[in-house]
Amino acid sequence: MRLRFAISALSAAACVLAAAPAPAHAVVPSPGGEAPGWELPGWELPRWELKETGVTARLRGLAPVSRDVVWASGSEGTVLRTVDGGRSWENVSPPGTGALQFRDVEAFDAHRAVVLSIGAGADSRIYRTEDGGRTWTETFRNDEPQAFYDCVAFFDRRRGLAMSDPVDGRFRILATEDGGRSWQVLPADGMPPALPGEAGFAASGQCLVTAGGRDVWLAAGGAERARVFHSRDRGRTWTVADTPIPAGDPARGVFALAFRDPRHGLAVGGDYRPGEPSPSAGAVTRDGGRTWRTASTPPPAYRSGVTWLPHLPFAAVAVGPTGSDITYTGGRTWRTFDTGSYDTVSCTRDLSCWAAGEQGRVARLRIGHR
Numbered sequence: 001m002r003l004r005f006a007i008s009a010l011s012a013a014a015c016v017l018a019a020a021p022a023p024a025h026a027v028v029p030s031p032g033g034e035a036p037g038w039e040l041p042g043w044e045l046p047r048w049e050l051k052e053t054g055v056t057a058r059l060r061g062l063a064p065v066s067r068d069v070v071w072a073s074g075s076e077g078t079v080l081r082t083v084d085g086g087r088s089w090e091n092v093s094p095p096g097t098g099a100l101q102f103r104d105v106e107a108f109d110a111h112r113a114v115v116l117s118i119g120a121g122a123d124s125r126i127y128r129t130e131d132g133g134r135t136w137t138e139t140f141r142n143d144e145p146q147a148f149y150d151c152v153a154f155f156d157r158r159r160g161l162a163m164s165d166p167v168d169g170r171f172r173i174l175a176t177e178d179g180g181r182s183w184q185v186l187p188a189d190g191m192p193p194a195l196p197g198e199a200g201f202a203a204s205g206q207c208l209v210t211a212g213g214r215d216v217w218l219a220a221g222g223a224e225r226a227r228v229f230h231s232r233d234r235g236r237t238w239t240v241a242d243t244p245i246p247a248g249d250p251a252r253g254v255f256a257l258a259f260r261d262p263r264h265g266l267a268v269g270g271d272y273r274p275g276e277p278s279p280s281a282g283a284v285t286r287d288g289g290r291t292w293r294t295a296s297t298p299p300p301a302y303r304s305g306v307t308w309l310p311h312l313p314f315a316a317v318a319v320g321p322t323g324s325d326i327t328y329t330g331g332r333t334w335r336t337f338d339t340g341s342y343d344t345v346s347c348t349r350d351l352s353c354w355a356a357g358e359q360g361r362v363a364r365l366r367i368g369h370r
Helices: 002-006
Strands: 047-051 059-064 070-074 079-082 102-107 113-117 125-129 137-141 148-154 160-167 170-176 208-211 215-219 227-231 239-242 252-259 265-271 282-285 305-308 316-320 323-327 335-338 344-348 352-356 362-366
Touching: 047 335, 059 113, 059 344, 059 352, 070 352, 079 113, 102 148, 113 148, 160 208, 208 252, 215 252, 215 265, 227 252, 265 305, 265 316, 316 344, 316 352
Parallel strands: 059 102, 070 102, 148 208, 252 305, 305 344
Antiparallel strands: 047 362, 059 070, 070 079, 102 113, 113 125, 125 137, 148 160, 160 170, 208 215, 215 227, 227 239, 252 265, 265 282, 305 316, 316 323, 323 335, 344 352, 352 362
């Protein structure tokens, strides 16, 4: 969405989740059910540990691979990489891209990554590296004037999708089956029509997300209703559902999604304009996105990024320019634990969580027993 140029890009923050067994007095949810309230007495609230990146770009793209390896991308053509858990960061930006905004990055390991730049027409591009960012290859450049690419996501190391704002009344989907080395536009006949003014938000790299090998979801806003699109066949055909996230204005909608499996998902968003209220800024689904319900205690303001925490059932973190929130109830109730500005957040399976924000902000999450 073109208004996303007004949303400054974020700086990625590394965060390691301190793995500790649940204390004996913790109330743990029953397997397969949503806990009425997952209280963790004796556990401290999470906290962000800032890391020095050496840049002032706003980094909205974030791709943690492991506890040690993290990629981040953002404004001024910036791409960063750490291989030592955030103690040091290497600027591996593609040459000659200083005018581009890399709002999303997907990484496979310490050497291979794909970055997406946003913008109208030829500003929407995809680059790939196979040597840790020492060299880059441009593998896609948009030649459709109406297209504006927002996010990219992968199912595995080979199969991935990128999404554009509607072209001729439908969201456009780009697909790769070779790890981002080549891309093709998928037929639009399986995509439901977009609403007037509907588009995606390139705010955190989380407007397009996957779970499993075939399911993918697309977040939208800017129209009379905030909606989530869902495909079960890697982007060939789609269904769409309304959400209770604030809508009815170009600045409102669903900004980020997270799915812990093909059924359980979270949506966050609201109104990104400073000072504007964002009631019902969080929603949850337990049926793969067919229906969404408002969080009983939602985040208190607009949130642009969300992620499930690894190995903690029903735990997730949401971030935005005015703070970070945590839920232990699968997204039904949220509690603010930090008031710093972050735009995106992501975790890995080896207990590593990172967030990113403006002015090169990078932080690593710490959580555990008091």
